[in-house]
Amino acid sequence: MKKTAHIISHSHWDREWYLPFEKHRYYFIKLMNNLIDQFKKEGNNFKSFHLDGQTVLLEDYFAVHPENREVVKQLIEEKKLYIGPWYVLQDAFLTSSEANIRNLQIGLNDTKAYGHAAKIGYFPDTFGIYGQAPQILKQAGIDTAAFGRGVKPTGFNNTVSDTPNFESPYSEMVWQSPDGSSVLGILFANWYSNGNEIPANEEEARAFWDKKLQDAEKYASTNQLLFMNGCDHQPLQKTIPEAIETATKLYPDYTFKHSSFDEYTEALKSSLPEKLQVIDGELRNQRTDGWSTLVNTASSRIYLKQWNNLCQTLLEKTAEPLAAMDLLAGGTYPREYIRFMWKSLMKNHPHDSICGCSVDEVHREMVTRFETVAQMGEVFVKEKALELAEKIDTSQTPEGGIPLVVINTTGWEKNDVITEVVDIDKVYFSQMHFEKIPGYLKDKETPSYKLIDDQGMTIDYQLDEPVIEFGYDLPDDKFRQPFFAKRVKLSFFAEGIPSFGYKTFYLVPEKAPAQLIEPKELEMETSGIEMENEYVHVQFHEDGSFDLMHKETGESFHRLGIYEDTGDIGNEYMYKEAKGHAPITTKGVKAEFTFLERTSLRTVLEFTQTISIPVSADECLAIERNQLIWHKEREAGRSSEMTAITLRTVVTLTKGMKGPAFKLTIDNQAKDHRLRVLFPTGLKADTHKADSIFEIVTRPNTPEKEWENPSFCHHQQRFSSLADDQMGLTVATDGLQEYEILPEDGTIAVTVLRATAELGDWGYFPTPEAQCLGLQTAEWQVLPHEKDVVQSQAFVDAYQFKVPLVVVQPNIHEGVWPKTHQFVKTEANGLAWSSMKAAEDRDDVMIRWFNPAEEKVSLQASNQDYQSYKSTVLEEKTNQTEENYEAGKYEIITLGFYKK
Incomplete structure (x- = not known):
């Protein structure tokens, strides 16, 4: 049968990478202008162009050429220019579950303005893909995915490396998610440049096609051959006709x-063999030699991952749910502003951006973007919380009392120690000359207080000394209102805050004489350095390592928390340990301990250690970098010159915490090294679990037989976990997205700092700022539990790490909502909550969970004024409208709620 060579013109456009954004945009504008001219000149002779699967490129272009919007729109409508379905070509593993959904939602929403979307799951250069992608794509009505990595091994410059027993013998396969959803997978077996710069000259064309046709036929399962006419930042080939x-x-x-992909996939599907190889779950190039997985981008420039986690958490776990709750309370949902915040954040999500594998200028600009998103999110949360609080009836506040509304924006009930600054007195400049106000407030007697909950029950609390500080209000109906306030820092244990709801507390003056309640120091009966609450006991050793006892079972983990430093002669993409140097650890290095706080609510311990490490790699590394020696082949060691590094660790254990939380601060003055924190669990297991995209994935502790790299690191979202039949240990993190399991003693090793100095791809691009010199921080929480992280549901606590309650101090006023309320009542025991928001195109409230287990789980969710229905990830209504739903094995389940 005659074979068809499908030639798809495209240019894979990294918005920023080896050049900063604006320099790349300059060349992209040239590409677009040439493309428009080409369509005009050639008419139907130049059939189509694939715009790299991302709609953000149109925004980049129209910012300079808004006059061409209608021309471009017409090309899209005529199916000459193909856009979408994504907003950006994100890194799949380093962006959150909801960020991956927003990327698809916003990308497809953008395409509506232009008339047509390329309905293909396009992952051309993604550094591995999460296992739930087929389920997400199928729910979005997309049945085909195209990708360049994860199945067939690829090497330096993306050359194909044939090894026996690789996963699929063809470039076409069935790709299946854990729930059983599947899509047709198309691998760019010869990369997405296998049809680049096709010669028009006969002699050159014969040499080109003799090789290219053979290469494509080698992997094709049908007579439909795919040739991608383009590459990274490839200029338009005008001579294609x-x-x-x-x-x-x-x-x-x-x-x-x-x-086009539309035409190619249609022809491909009609000629596929009856049976294709089924590829299950994650695409991570595991059956390779391990030197080109790009997994260590998870630890390049960790500060970017920390910023991203802060911003993602702010938007998806606080801002969106808060706005949705206010919508249920009768408010309005600022859809466009929320979308704007997400778009601003997602401009940091492309794979060469969030992965930290670009030149320094790129990542400097990213930090500014992150700061901007944080500013938007913070003011949004503040204002939305106040809007919601204004609808709550606080008129019954006891005389002279101060109401405090504690809002839980998550899908789980929360019990947490809150520390909040409260204004106990306030005088506006309009009431008194500003110079007199501080003295007036200082001399005014401060009453004693009691703290009560919504039932009038007295709650223990701590109150710091008051301070006088300047502040201001920004009313909706008048000029700014400056004031001085007498402020106190209030701490208390907020218990039973309902999911998707709030609870009101009151700070009430007492008639007793003025008395501030100061923190209660706990007396330590032992001479050891220890801390404990109702769940765990922590005993520290002289070198800062600790034993952690799970009180319910009495089981303990020993000598956790040692720091390990090794040399790194790799690059932003890959870690390579320096040759001939043993790891330097804090084992046996005496720590200096100081208790910063020991009260009934909170124990805070600080300890510092100083270690001596080489200042950098040796001089051999500079030579190897300049000669473009691939990291696998490097022989450099570590410098003989040493420098002292001080590690400052602050450990916090509050009432209600299931395990201690840690914050490391390091003034990094060394180069070319990696620092990890080690948790030797002693547990015997062949596999472990880690948080991924809508999945708590099970991964092997040891690699496949083809693996040669001594390092076997993995991506994680919020945690990694190891367990045997009895006990488990989970390490939850804040933007620390690389870990490794050391199987000999069941150690979970989490990377907290990696310092390198080159991009590391097709040339030598120095990146000195990737050394991460100066102050760096890292935060994590250690959670012991019975059985594994899913069976014990310890994942709830891991997901709650660094997701705060929102506290508002409203005025005293009448309102339509009671002092305690839950907007959506749910029973989802065993499911992992993911998001709560309004739909993209209407005021239905959408809530999403996923099932982390193989067993089906029942789900109940209700609001007396709203009708629920089952939806897709694109928020499309289905006919299933019930009170009780069922989440199948590993299912991503979304419920919508519309007003009855």
């Missing part, structure tokens, strides 16, 4: 077609 004419003349047994 002539090149196709030449190929048609030279190879009469083939049909050469200037094609």
